[in-house]
Amino acid sequence: MSNSQFIGQLKQNNIQINNLKDQFYRTEAHMSAHENRLSEKVDDFMEKQNFDLKMHTMNTENPHHVTKEQVGLSNVINEEQATKEDFNIHLNDKENPHSVTKSQVGLSKVDNVQQAAKTDFDAHLEDKDNPHGVTKAQIGLSAVTNDVQAKKADFDKHTSDTSNPHNVTALQIGLGNVENIQQAAKSDFDNHLDDTNVHISKSDREKWDAAQLSKITKDNGSVLINVSQGVDFQSVAIGQRKTFTFYTAETGINTPPVPTRGMYLYSSSTYGEATAFGNDGSLWRKSLSSGVWSDWVNYETEQGSIKRLAAHSDNTDIHVTKGDKDKWNSPWNATWNNVSLINGAQQYPNLPFQFSVANNRLELRGSFGSLPAAGTVVAKFAYKTSALYDVGAQVVGSYGTARFAYTPDGELRFDGMSVSNSSARVSFNASIPLW
Incomplete structure (x- = not known):
């Protein structure tokens, strides 16, 4: 092969190598861009899943259709119950609130007249002045037995006894499923239903559901994240996946050289901005762009500039005196x-x-x-x-x-x-x- 042919072949090889490099760089850039888009889609999917789960846990409209049998209330009917006060008033009502008849209590043949005492009745039977020999049947008492009957005073005392002399049970009066606990009056219950200070409306729920769901501070208002000694600020910022406030110790990893308090503004897993204020009055900034972190940059304040200038002016090691x-x-x-x-x-x-x-x-x-x-x-x-x-x-x-x-x-x-x-x-x- 001649020298010119060798040189021509060498140039052709270099062109092919450069073409291969160009294809490699474009393929690498395409894969990087695809990875970023995939990461953002995964982030969006996780946010939606977390939001759906939160909405489900906050749903108080019985989303699982729980029945009264499942919560142990199968015997309770969905009807209004009397209050304990109303029930006590009913028990104390001696005016026959149920309109009980003498037939229902087995006295259908007893007239509403006062009966004589047994002694008077005996004296009457022995009365020799009864030439007609009047019998019980003739005077309408054929059904009355020849037994000792209570005095009217005793009977009145018994009927006035409200201490349950017959030991009537809750089951006997159809209240076997009612527990012996005090119930609210219906007026109190209605007042509770109408109290808008303790209940929320549909518009309230919709407004709160649409509110900010991610905290940037603790409940007491202090910073959310403490980047202490040995903790990597960059790993914490990426791992939070949200905007948050923070404190950094000067002994942390990838933190400013002084203790600071600041805020990280989250955009995605590859983009974000951090601003921090030092205890000495300094101002710091750090950026995440395309997954690459910058160093902390100190933005000098007017006060810091004056302090630095004063320290420089007072340095007698580098300045001469009179x-x-x-x-x-x-x-x-x-x-x-x-x-x-x-x-x-x-x-x-x-x-x-x-x-x-x-x-x-x-x-x-x-x-x-x-x-x-x-x-x-x-x-x-x-x-x-x-x-x-x-x-x-x-x-x-x-x-x-x-x-x-x-x-x-x-x-x-x-x-x-x-x-x-x-x-x-x-x-x-x-x-x-x-x-």
């Missing part, structure tokens, strides 16, 4: 400043005590008008040294010397002096290294 500038400036640019004396030390008017900083040295000159007791700090400076530095000063107007010490904290301490004339003044001309 003292630094004074130390680094050359002697030719040095300026002299009066020292603010403390603890009773006084300036000498004609030659005030002054300082200057140059070439990383503190220069002192001038005189004291008066000094406090030995061991007293007479001035404080912003310039520090690495160790205590002893300073000797001249005494003008007498023989002797004065002793001072410059401490690592920037304090100039008067340690005393030895002079022959107490009115002599102390004159400074010292240079103290600041390292």
